Amino acid sequence: MRHRKNSNLKRLAQTPLSDQIYQNLKWSLTIGEYEPGSALSIRKVAKKMGTSAMPVREALTRLASEQLLQSATNRSYRVADLEPKRVADQFFVRARLEGIATMLATPNMTNGQIDQLEELARQMVEDIEKDDNESYILRNCNFHFAIYEAAGNEELFWTIERLWAQTGPFLAHIVRDQDMPEDWQTLHTEIAKAIRDRDADRAAQLMEKDISWSTHTFKEMER
């Protein structure tokens, strides 16, 4: 009687366990559920997920391959804990790519989609007032990705998605610990407005501003 113990993850039609675990962990990283530097052991995660070590191991090596996790030799996997310079580099690349994506998206978005952006922006202001960081992080994520999806460039979307997962743990750290600059309250509303006006250059510029604030924060931490 081997195999198939009772498991939390069912074997869904055709999607391998390792994929489910990979997606699962990647999302957790994106929304900052793990602190930078925290350890993830194969067997422990496997126990938590209710599977054998095998699929977890694949998921972790994949995440490490995308530099979301770090792996020293014969040491447990850890959530990447990078030099401030490196994190700033990541935010720099994000700023550029997301600017480009915004420029591409601006003429493509329907008025209905822009309505949703404005609604999200409004709710995010509420989140800040209520000090609800977790909700803010989620809505911020939805806001941005709604735009990038409209850009219509799969490769661009996918690259940005990876960068979000990479910077996720750090951004969450900032949002939770630091005071957010005041214009963050209005920035997302302005972005939605620029898209409404079909002003691609301004939308892209605001988007880069939104992200590069994080860049500056990390460059200052370097000192």
Next chain:
Amino acid sequence: MRHRKNSNLKRLAQTPLSDQIYQNLKWSLTIGEYEPGSALSIRKVAKKMGTSAMPVREALTRLASEQLLQSATNRSYRVADLEPKRVADQFFVRARLEGIATMLATPNMTNGQIDQLEELARQMVEDIEKDDNESYILRNCNFHFAIYEAAGNEELFWTIERLWAQTGPFLAHIVRDQDMPEDWQTLHTEIAKAIRDRDADRAAQLMEKDISWSTHTFKEMER
């Protein structure tokens, strides 16, 4: 008597077999050794490498995770064979990122490094005249990466490296089958000159031109 049969890959100090295989295959993809669509079976690659299936399997899932390989359910892994639109999207992202990297690199490069660029550009002209495609591909790769390394942004470098591996099989296909436009002979020399003049904008512009030629080629294949 299990384990450790005679293997082509030695267990080098601290670098896992799966890493070696991963790097090995990734490089092969970058320089276009595999045709898009060709199959890679875990057990066959393992036999060729002289290892068990285990490390090969990790390498292949990692490559698939980075979209260098495709994996249908219960089917063998294949070198990505993408829609022309998707490939064009990849080249678009590459063009932008490599433009940015060139701009960052221009003020950083030493005169000695620029000498090397010019030498490479000169040799590439020879390669075209001698119709030595494989040598051209290698030198082209070295030329570009020498610049991106000088940009001093690890994240940017790494993202571009991944995109090269993704577009590698397609670019090699173009270089081998199509006639290259005439200004390719002089483009790299011009890029080196612009960097020598410390004209970052012009260097970036030329770099984007170099890459976007591939974009247009693939957009035309779409029809």
Next chain:
DNA sequence: TACTGATATCTGTGATCACAGTATTCTTCA
């Protein structure tokens, strides 16, 4: 000859074990 259906082979995936390192804990001695 052309089509059909059964059989054999090959595919990735998950589980399990063996191993060699690393980290931790616990004991022992001063």
Next chain:
DNA sequence: TGAAGAATACTGTGATCACAGATATCAGTA
């Protein structure tokens, strides 16, 4: 009480097996 060293528990990695689904091969029929 303190430090040092041995023993134990834990880590990722590689090999091997079991399994189910997909593919290819080949025989038998019309």
